[in-house]
Amino acid sequence: MEIGWMVITALLQITVVLITVLLTVAYMTYAERKVLSFMQDRLGPMEVGPYGLLQPIADGLKLFFKEDIIPAGANKIIFSIAPIICLIPALIGFAVIPYTEGFTLFGMQGGVIADLNVGLLYIFAFAGVGAYGVILGGWASNSKYALLGGLRSAAQIISYELAMGFSIVGVLLLSGSLSLVSITQAQSGTWFGFIPQWNVFLQPVAFGAYVIAAVAETNRLPFDMPEAESELVAGFFTEYSGMRFAFFFLAEYGNMILVSCLASVLFLGGYNAPLPFLSFIPGFAWLALKTWALLFFFIWIRGTFPRVRFDQLMKFGWKVLIPVTLVNLLVTALGVYIYNN
Amino acid sequence: MGLIKTVFMTELLMGLKIVFMQMFKPYCTLQYPHVKHPIPDGYRGLMSLLRYEDGSERCVGCSLCEAACPSNCIKVVSDEVPGQPLVRYAREYYLDISRCVFCGFCTEACPVDALAMTKVYEASVYDRRELMFDKRKLYALGEQFLEDGKAYLVAHGMDDGTLYPREGLGDNRYAFPPVDTAHGGEQPEQIGLTREALEVEEIR
Amino acid sequence: MMEAMFIYLATVCVVCAVLTVTLRQPVYNVLSLLTLFFHVAGLYVLLNAEFLAVVQIIVYAGAILVLYLFVLMLLNVRTQSRHLHRQWPFAVLILGAVGAMLVGALHSGVWGSASGESTAAAIHEIGDTQAIGLRLYTDYLLPFEVASLVLLVAMIGAIVLTKKSLIDDHIDQIKE
Structure with missing residues (x-):
């Protein structure tokens, strides 16, 4: 009986979280087009529905009914599973994101689908696996552009995962846990009554490094070397069309939302309200607000910065970002040691 | 100073600020199918053939347009107006x-x-x-966009609406404009090389 | 439930391990190795070692295997036409010997029961991450440091090997 309720609550939470994430993905594409348009003195999509609000649905339907082309000479099996390998890690990470304060549903704990004690590492493990989808997709397409995109992506994701990992170790030292629920709970409350106890105020360098690494990790401009349109047509998904292309697209935006959620949880206090008198607003609204702010930042830098060269990207990752995060880690460790004694 | 600028990425932040402020400027595009740009009279759009006010075709089938066309897209089949041996018209007119x-x-x-x-x-x-326009289609266009066509001729200085009097023509289809005698009947100065001079140029 | 999970994971592990060395297409080899790593991680989870499981995926699947794939694609290895190499009798011999040793060890009861402080209950109490950390940085600090030193040496060696021409150029410049 107990197990039955457990399964039901888990499925309920999974459904709610997954639908929210997929809706966010859909409207993220809309928001991206709109915000970019405003930044470029345009209006963006206006035709489908009022102010183009139904545009994501139209796009989804279009992709669903498009012809599915497998190029000649492609490895059919790997070509088919690569988008799936790409998509699953992007969605699976949301299982450990605490979306609101803990509550009880049918006698089961809610608020997060699975409170793993290694939740953070779990997300990182699957982010690394997402790179396989990109590389294999690029390789199986039997196309030079796709192969180059895949190789670039592999090098980029591995390089920036290191910097990303180093940047969050400081947060782990501060909160003393790998569980995202504990990390969020450690950030409730305020200092002096008006500064929220968020890690971003203790780890500003780490936050900056994390955001830069996250942009590179999700292959977004200005670090979108794997799909650089002007050089590689579309990079690793050049040969993809229809639903398979949609899967890659979903994975890219899902990853963006995931790293934004993670940044909110690690550095911006997750579902905690910034000040006590604002806590009447529910936790998931705060998390959504913080995530959307970061997503807006993603679009913002896309609208501002030109694409960097590949050697610049690698140089920045290895020679700037990793040393900076290492020094930050050293300083944080010293600080935590002194504070605890 | 340069190091501080690099560390705090001031240039990047400046760029971000400019782009952010751009968001609040009014848009400068048109919602095209619903709103269209006003088009000047001299605009060169689709071709059309015009009629006179009394409904008769202006075209006399002289094929000068065919000769002038740089892309050879015009084909004129000239013919006599039945019963009027001296008057010609375009029996067929094709424009690709x-x-x-x-x-x-x-x-x-x-x-x-x-x-x-x-x-x-x-x-x-x-x-x-459907892009192969025949005579019927061209005259239909001319009828539909008569004002545009007239405005085009005026804008290009070919017709101010008074050049070709239609009164008292009798059987004739058209009359050439009266010679301008204000300058003492002299022909305007030749611009560019004469035909003889051109031939000399070629021989050289 | 646990046993069923174990049987599934162990079976897939063995099958994937065999496929890794027998499949002809190099990319398929890497993919079966990836599947193997995931199922080994599953075995770690069954042993209450979530930290190890995740690190297994991060390090092996997320970093090392990607580099294998990287190299495979850069080198464009041709698929082997022969299914088995000439050395296969030796391979079977060594495999049989190691297998016999393993079976013998299991039967003799050397690893029959878990002993020591790190029992499942103890790990559950303090958390497996903390348990590993405590063991690693107190009892096994010296081996840990030696391992990191070895890795450092390897890293410097790799840099020296790849940057050899640059160093030579530099020496030439000094000579001039």
Whole structure:
């Protein structure tokens, strides 16, 4: 009986979280087009529905009914599973994101689908696996552009995962846990009554490094070397069309939302309200607000910065970002040691 | 100073600020199918053939437009008006608009200002054969966009609406404009090389 | 439930391990190795070692295997036409010997029961991450440091090997 309720609550939470994430993905594409348009003195999509609000649905339907082309000479099996390998890690990470304060549903704990004690590492493990989808997709397409995109992506994701990992170790030292629920709970409350106890105020360098690494990790401009349109047509998904292309697209935006959620949880206090008198607003609204702010930042830098060269990207990752995060880690460790004694 | 600028990425932040402020500026695009740009009278859109006010065709089938066309997209089949041996007209008139380069030379060449260009620029069709305009289609266009065509001729200085008097022509189709005698009947100065001079140039 | 999970994971592990060395297409080899790593991680989870499981995926699947794939694609290795190499009798011999040793060890009861402080209950109490950390940085600090030193040496060696021409150029410049 107990197990039955457990399964039901888990499925309920999974459904709610997954639908929210997929809706966010859909409207993220809309928001991206709109915000970019405003930044470029345009209006963006206006035709489908009022102010183009139904545009994501139209796009989804279009992709669903498009012809599915497998190029000649492609490895059919790997070509088919690569988008799936790409998509699953992007969605699976949301299982450990605490979306609101803990509550009880049918006698089961809610608020997060699975409170793993290694939740953070779990997300990182699957982010690394997402790179396989990109590389294999690029390789199986039997196309030079796709192969180059895949190789670039592999090098980029591995390089920036290191910097990303180093940047969050400081947060782990501060909160003393790998569980995202504990990390969020450690950030409730305020200092002096008006500064929220968020890690971003203790780890500003780490936050900056994390955001830069996250942009590179999700292959977004200005670090979108794997799909650089002007050089590689579309990079690793050049040969993809229809639903398979949609899967890659979903994975890219899902990853963006995931790293934004993670940044909110690690550095911006997750579902905690910034000040006590604002806590009447529910936790998931705060998390959504913080995530959307970061997503807006993603679009913002896309609208501002030109694409960097590949050697610049690698140089920045290895020679700037990793040393900076290492020094930050050293300083944080010293600080935590002194504070605890 | 330079190091501080690099560390705090001031240039990047400046760029971000500019882009952010751009968001609050009014948009400068048109919602195209619903709102369209006003088009000047001199615009060279789809071709059309015009009629006189009394409904008779202006075209006299002289084929000068065919000769002037740089892309050879015009084909005129000239014929006599039945029962009037001295009066000619275009029995057939074909214009392949998919090959047309919209230069407007044909309208310049036309001695009777029968050709005019409209302001229509949305020429897409589902069947490419529809882009082969025949006489009927060209006259229909001319009827539909008569004002555009007239405005085109005026804008290009070919017709101010008074040049070709239609009164008292009798059986004739048209009359050439009266010679301008204000300058003592002299011909205007030759511009460029004469035909003889051109031949000399070629021989050289 | 646990046993069923174990049987599934162990079976897939063995099958994938065999496929890794027998499949002809190099990319398929890497993919089966990836599947193997995931199922080994599953075995770690069954042993209450979530930290190890995740690190297994991060390090092996997320970093090392990607580099294998990287190299495979850069080198464009041709698929082997022969299914088995000439050395296969030796391979079977060594495999049989190691297998016999393993079976013998299991039967003799050397690893029959878990002993020591790190029992499942103890790990559950303090958390497996903390348990590993405590063991690693107190009892096994010296081996840990030696391992990191070895890795450092390897890293410097790799840099020296790849940057050899640059160093030579530099020496030439000094000579001039």
